[in-house]
Amino acid sequence: MQELFEKIANRTARVGVIGQGYVGLPLALLFAEAGFRVTGFDLDPAKVQAIARGESYIKHIGPERVSGAVASGRYEATTDFSRLRACDAVLICVPTPLGTHREPDNSYIHSTAREIAKRLRYGQLVVLESTTYPGTTDTEVKGILEESGLQCSKEFLLAFSPEREDPGRKDFSTKSIPKVVGGVDPTSTEAAVALYGAAMDRVVPVSSTRVAESAKLLENVFRSVNIALVNELKVIFDRMGIDIWEVIEAARTKPFGFMPFYPGPGLGGHCIPLDPFYLSWKAAEHGLWARFIEMAGEINTRMPAYVVAKVTQGLNERGQALKGARVLVLGLSYKANIDDDRESPSYEILELLQEAGAQIAYCDPFFPRTPRTRKHDLELESVPVTPEAFARHDALVISTAHDQFKDAALYRDVPLVVDTRNTLAALFHGGAKGPRVVKA
Structure with a gap:
């Protein structure tokens, strides 16, 4: 994995961000602004076309950020998921809704993991950012990715880092909000910490993906109960x-x-x-x-x-x-x-x-x-x-x-x-x- 760490350190790693919505778009822009080459993936061609024109479809994200990142040559978006293979790190930012009976719906995570598994290659880092229950990353996502024939920890790395976006907030941004990171193994944690640390002000490593998954849930349970x-x-x-x-x-x-x-x-x-x-x-x-x-x-x-x-x-x-x-x-x-x-x-x-x-x-x-x-x-x-x-x-x-x-x-x-x-x-x-x- 030494090559991955060197690419992160000198910012030659290509970062893929799946989902260009309220979480994925600011994350992609942040890595592009930090000097990385970024490919945004989305199923919605309208979003991809807007990005190509340098336009923002989210009000609190200024169009000048999008146009600047695109003009720099460091950011582009596509609906072609075959290009995942060219990415050194792949960040998953897809919805996790509830079903009709308030049961978790991880279908977007699963389908995205299957798309990655089709193109997974040796030495890649995959990070799930979508909020979910403890155990999703190290069981469900890991299992789907290993259907590629590659073995987690030895041939690719896997981590969880919960998104903490608060749209429209003025006092904190994607860059300044501390980033919690937990990998399925120490090397995965180290790689994810290195990646996020190259673009964000502070990274907080934890002992496992399950701790990172639980931390995000605690944050929102705290708010829900008090409200x-x-x-x-x-x-x-x-x-x-x-x-x-x-x-x-x-x-x-x-x-x-x-x-x-x-x-x-x-x-x-x-x-x-x-x-x-x-x-x-x-x-x-x-x-x-x-x-x-x-x-x-x-x-x-x-x-x-x-x-x-x-x-x-x-x-x-x-x-x-x-x-x-x-x-x-x-x-x-x-x-x-x-x-x-x-x-x-x-x-x-x-x-x-x-x-x-x-x-x-x-x-x-x-x-x-x-x-x-x-x-x-x-x-x-x-x-x-x-x-x-x-x-x-x-x-x-x-x-x-x-x-x-x-x-x-x-x-x-x-x-x-x-x-x-x-x-x-x-x-x-x-x-x-x-x-x-x-x-x-």
């Missing part, structure tokens, strides 16, 4: 007439022993709504019940219904039924100021409102039309971000706190706002006249 806690307290405190947001602000003044988490309309994104259930499923395989994970999931998944109940309550207090009411949902993205709608609770809120008989509409400057997803196909066009457009509705639901929605003038003629993000508190403080607001 569920504040969501449950939100419901309880609301019944008591207490504002959960004010409670959190008071509690966070303690300089130790407390970390603020905030309630919302439900979980969204590619990690927190999905990843914890990979661990609870694996725990059940070992005869154990991950009660915190399951309970948190139950609380968080019922938040969209809670929001709709608040819309109904707010309309009732005005003498109006939800059926036939014109309801506008603000935001499709799962969090503010990004164009990422994966697992967004806004879709379920819209569908629940529609099932109850409301006339639904949405507004999101990042999505002119509702995209077709694996679960949803609403076929709606975005309402303009104007006071006139907002005023044509009987109720607004703030589901995502985009900066574009933080203008008091937008709400001057709106009769009712159901605010899931505490957005209007800052706009109408100090007694400023505003719409009737119901917090959800």
